Amino acid sequence: MNLLLFNVIILIYLLVTLYLGYRGWKGTKDTEGYLVAGRKAHPYIMAMSYGATFISTSAIVGFGGNAGLFGMGLLWLTFFNIFVGIFIAFVFYGKRTRKIGHNLNAMTFPELLGKRFDSRFVQYFSGVVIFLGMPLYAAVVLIGAARFMETTLAIDFHVALLIYSVIIAAYVIWGGLRGVMYTDAFQGTIMFFGMAFLLFMTYAHLGGITVAHQALTNMAHLVPENLALMGHTGWTEMPTLGSTWWWTLVSTIVLGVGIGVLAMPQLAVRFMTVKSSRELHRGTLIGGVFILFMTGVAFTVGALSNVFFFNTQGDIAITVAKGNADSIIPIYINAAMPEWFVYLFMLTLLAAAMSTSSSQFHTQGSAIGRDIYETISHKKGGSSIMVTRAGIIVAMVIAVTLGYILPDNIIARGTAIFFGLCASAFLPMYTAALYWKGATKAGAIAGLLTGTFVTIFWYLFVHKAEAVPLGISKMLLGRDLLITQMPWPVVDPILVALPLAMLATIAVSLITKRMDKKHLDECFKGMR
Template sequence: MAVSTSALGIVVLIYMMLIFYLGWLGYKKTQMTEDYMIAGRKMNPYILAISYGATFISTSAIVGFGGAAGALGMGLLWLAFMTIFVGVFLAFVVFGKRTRRIGLKLGAVTFPELLGRRFQSRFIQGFAGALIGLFMPLYAGIVLIGGARFVETTLSINYDVAVLILTIIVAAYVITGGIIAVMYTDALQGALMFLGMALLLAFTYAKLGGVVEAHQALTNMAHLVPESLQAGGHLGWTAMPEFGSSIWWNLVSTLILGVGIGVLAQPQLAVRFMTVSNDRALNRAVLVGGPFILMMTGVAFTVGALSNVYFFEKLGVISVAAAGGNTDLIIPHYINSAMPDLFVVLFMLTLLAAAMSTLSAQFHTMGTAIGHDFYREFLKKGELGQTINITRLAIAVTILISVVLAYTLPISIIATATAIFFGLCAASFLPMYVGALFWKRMTREGAIASMLVGAFGSLFWLLFVHAKEAVPFGLSQAIFGKATLLSGTWTIIDPIIVATPLAFLTAVVVSLLTKPVPQEHLERCFSKKTGKNPNRKSF
């Protein structure tokens, strides 16, 4: 890079000073347990919208899914549609309002606690907390990978060092300042992300001769699809894969549906609905969140696919080849090769912001899931104590696990690992979450059964049927002497397609066969009257 190290250092230093100032501000405003957990239920709607979007759109979306678009093409734009319609409109307008109201009436400060109190079950809260604590480090690990890979290629810093730098910075303000610090820093990071992605799109089209010219050039490259991808159903970067092919199933079931539906049951996103004071704030947030998500996902997937045009014109190879076969390096390599030096600095900050905003939410969610939901409410049966200190310790432990995963996970893993976690959340939590908000007849037994069937069904399919994970894990081979228990198309169908409907069916059947929830509890949950907040405790 032509940009001097000193100039780069000054820009990063200013950014870090702002981050730490906002983190300190969040720390000063954190007086009660509820402040640490859900920002005292009085967060500004616009900060909510940007925080939600910045948490949702991490380096896994920009680097991982942008790289996947470089390999698979613009069919991934269907995921952009899903993230806006499902992840913003349905999430805020349909799910968000009821989540906020019921959470307030029940005094819930975490997503597992909302579910546990709705169904009057400490087991639900504890199991959900344990599930988040065990599997969210996988998601956090790949977000760390995305940020560290760009820092590595941009600054020529050792990858292991880049992971540690990112982790230490984020941990400092999350552990001390709670969700207020997280959401304040998210707002700044989201603004940087929006600016960076807008400029990336403009520079890309300028570099490739214009919008029409760039897309036509990409269409004309269909004959350059490698034979291995053609055999899997790849028909070009501006066309959907062949219907029913292995690449079509991977694109549609794993990437588009896995993330596009799984977003509704993401604990770190759902808890944000409980941080505002009224429904009107959620309506306002939609007007900001929709355009933000469109800019983030639409640009990443478009530029990822168009990078093929740039690399073919400059190097005579497609993006995957230019990145040495690692799709996680397509976007970093494209930015560093094609963009002006000054923009590379700005985009490094954009990716740092994307990584830090999502990591901070993940670390906070993992810590509260273990410290509050599993330890205090499940193990200690709600006993008052040093909840925040236990939560902070849990954050530190899950951060350590995430760092270890960032060091050990294989290449080209970002998009796949994201879809795995989103799909697991959808199967485990979505049927119970839908029932908690919209179906009064759903019982505690139905909720527990759906959660267990969804979680273990998803993991079973992942480890014993879905070839992409079952083959490298080798459990099926070791136990049954077969790489996968099933064969043919079944081995490329994502767990979310099987486990989530099965969990919904289980919820309905078991609920209809068991005793209804007491009427007085349902009236407490669904009454339109706003009760007093029962959970305003000092820590």
């Protein structure tokens, strides 16, 4: 490796990133600027920031690696990412979020919900859920970046994790959301070109599209016996309907992440940064194309890595990665691609990780400063921003600590856990806030609590992937799982918690007093 050239490229990238963070700091004069970028973001900046925040190393390294394990079935997640995460999110949620957020002068996602339902509890409890739930997601993004740095630069994983975290801290803490969005747009642009090159070079390496996909189809007989028993039928086929492998792919990965994106706090707040719905319309196409290239390429290349490894080493991808799906993409890039592309992809992954991590930490800090501290203490202004910045530091420390102790194969699963939690806790209340004037404060609280605690209960006592390692069910009940009958141990909590939360929101709203008409008129002012 030409370390001099690589170091020069990284230095230029970091200098541009820090400069954009500085631009954000110079343009941030007040709380509105720090939390919602002054509500004047350009549609390209907003769309690329949304996409870059959405797509991280968890998508490229974690889910790309899982595509090496599950196969092309993961492309259903790409469909959900575009149709739900971009089209439905921008068209049906974005415009109303922007308008109601502007009407109520809301600057965070929990504040939007709290003001819409006139409930301090909704705001600070949502802030608590975000602050306590997001570190797992933040940690797996850090892990994805550090794993690639470890493989590419041959440096210790723990050192890579620390270096990366310090770099992010340099511009997130001071630049606010404006600085985060500027750097997101820059990093998203790098990500787009990096993934386009990756797809082109992968097909060139494997003899073209038709040859590569046929070769992958012909490898079905190489599926390990233990995976075949769980329903794996090959890397270009869906798993056996109703099997353990099918439930994991469909309920946890595709639905958990594909639906959860609608209620992600760090994404929803992007809608409140533009001055009109016109910017959202322009951003929809940009975001859709970006997500197609990010996830579609990562999942396709991850699956096709099996062909490359079999041709060169006689083994499938998960065997070459020694059982750790999180290592498949880094190993593939370093083995299959020329040296110059390794540099480019290193920047792509750094950009993906930094764009998502910066938004995660900004959201967690905002949850502490704006949604918890201000709501409880009634103190606003400078002290709130200081608490927000302190919250960012605390969030980073927690995420880095988790990054050191979390096990292998955690990136995709950790992402799905947080996305599913957000969907179950926030989505019924969020949807009702935008579209149903009959939704009440009590209904919103009922849905919030139901979604949150059913999700936690399911992970602790029913869902095998988490309940067995945690051991809480074993300690309290004397058994690994509360329910052992298939398919419940492999059914993701979102399929249980989200419907129950929706039912609770609707049922309680119907039997409790409607909200004040004057307040509702203020919320929906200027909306059809």
